[in-house]
Amino acid sequence: MKAFLNDILRVMQREYERFGTRATYAFFAFLGPLIAFTLVIWLFSYNVPRKLPVALVDQDHTSLSRKLASAADATPIADIETYPDPAAAQKALMQGKVDAIYLIPAQTEKKVLSGQQAQVVLYLNNTNVLKGGLLTSGIMKSCLTLSSGIQVLSRTKKGETWEQALAATMPVMPDTHILFNPFINYSYFLASMLMPVMLIVFVLMGTVYAVGTELKQGTGVHWLETARGNIWTALLGKMLPYTFIFLIQAWIMDLLLFHYLEVPLHGHLHVLLVTQLLLILSYQFLAVFLIAITSNLRLALSLAAAYTMMALTFSGLTYPLADMPPLARSFASLFPFTYYLQNFIGQALRNEPSVNGLIPMLWLWAFMVLGVLFVPRLRYLLTHEKFWGKI
Numbered sequence: 001m002k003a004f005l006n007d008i009l010r011v012m013q014r015e016y017e018r019f020g021t022r023a024t025y026a027f028f029a030f031l032g033p034l035i036a037f038t039l040v041i042w043l044f045s046y047n048v049p050r051k052l053p054v055a056l057v058d059q060d061h062t063s064l065s066r067k068l069a070s071a072a073d074a075t076p077i078a079d080i081e082t083y084p085d086p087a088a089a090q091k092a093l094m095q096g097k098v099d100a101i102y103l104i105p106a107q108t109e110k111k112v113l114s115g116q117q118a119q120v121v122l123y124l125n126n127t128n129v130l131k132g133g134l135l136t137s138g139i140m141k142s143c144l145t146l147s148s149g150i151q152v153l154s155r156t157k158k159g160e161t162w163e164q165a166l167a168a169t170m171p172v173m174p175d176t177h178i179l180f181n182p183f184i185n186y187s188y189f190l191a192s193m194l195m196p197v198m199l200i201v202f203v204l205m206g207t208v209y210a211v212g213t214e215l216k217q218g219t220g221v222h223w224l225e226t227a228r229g230n231i232w233t234a235l236l237g238k239m240l241p242y243t244f245i246f247l248i249q250a251w252i253m254d255l256l257l258f259h260y261l262e263v264p265l266h267g268h269l270h271v272l273l274v275t276q277l278l279l280i281l282s283y284q285f286l287a288v289f290l291i292a293i294t295s296n297l298r299l300a301l302s303l304a305a306a307y308t309m310m311a312l313t314f315s316g317l318t319y320p321l322a323d324m325p326p327l328a329r330s331f332a333s334l335f336p337f338t339y340y341l342q343n344f345i346g347q348a349l350r351n352e353p354s355v356n357g358l359i360p361m362l363w364l365w366a367f368m369v370l371g372v373l374f375v376p377r378l379r380y381l382l383t384h385e386k387f388w389g390k391i
Helices: 002-019 023-043 063-074 086-094 108-113 129-157 162-169 186-216 220-226 231-260 269-294 297-313 326-332 336-349 354-373 375-382
Strands: 052-058 078-082 100-104 121-124
Touching: 002 023, 002 220, 002 231, 023 186, 023 231, 052 063, 052 086, 052 129, 063 078, 063 100, 063 108, 063 129, 078 100, 078 129, 086 100, 100 129, 121 129, 186 220, 186 231, 186 269, 186 297, 186 336, 186 375, 220 231, 220 375, 231 269, 231 375, 269 297, 269 336, 269 354, 269 375, 297 336, 336 354, 354 375
Parallel strands: 052 078, 052 100
Antiparallel strands: 100 121
16 A cells, blocks of 8 residues: 555655646646636626616606606616617617617607506517516516506595505515525626536647657657556546646635635535536546547547547536436436536535435446556557647
8 A cells, every 4th residue: 555655645746746747737737727717706796787888769758758768767676778769779789888778759648647458569689688688687677566556546536545645556465585696697607607617628639749759759658657557546646736727726716706706605515616626537537538539639639639628518507407408418318517616506506405415426426447457458558659749
């Protein structure tokens, strides 16, 4: 056992010496993840979208139209800008200067005072579905609130009590309880997804580079000799330093998410920490798999980049997995990130029992086993000169 540990330490020492020879190692292990985390933090520093530009066209010019405009402008989502006519507002919408047009037609107040139904119009650029949904909800709520107030006031003037007027105006009152993300906070789901994606990009590509350069430079034999010919010792000694570094990066990510961005942590921290360790290990062993099947550093790096980005697409966070076609749902299971995300949402936001995290963890182990199966293939590549020097 002591000899085994000494061999691992000797390989780790060799890796430390190699680490200082190229800036690429430092970028993959240190600078890259930190720069990516900083960029995500900067992008989502406001947490919730605020004051999206909305063009107001007031064709009524009455006290009621001014109240409607003021109510919409008072919502945190809308920033009302007055335009003289629909043509000017439409031009601003087409140029991307505003995200919606809020049109208050002429005769609006007259119709309301005469007991008729009046309509206001919202023209919406729904290219960004989330932004469009927030604008629709915010402006329509302000309009409905003011409309309900007018009806209640009208009924109280006719002799009804406030309770009677409110009951007649809104006979069914919804009692809404928003779970898990009550503030519609971008960072709760986008930053929580993007930061670990940034981490796995550098875990996978960094490990591919660390292992693949041995093949490219033809130094694999020396690497094995340092481990006295044992590929498992060689692999552990090479990967462990990066495992520790990436684990520290994951802890930095947790501090940024849970303390700086104030993402809630309702569940069990230890489940998340274990899942993050398994996530890092699974992508490290997938790096072994990619090198083993391609025997080409450049191709393995290209596949690693594509693979990590596809994990973001098929994670099921922005578009639910349940609504994907069966083939797409099956494809989502090919990424360790999918299982990490299940545990993150379950523990951080939903406060699920710890036992719920076991199945996703087992799937992460499966990806590690896949890499382990190709370790003999890696040893074969390292010891045969015909595979050396491939770009």
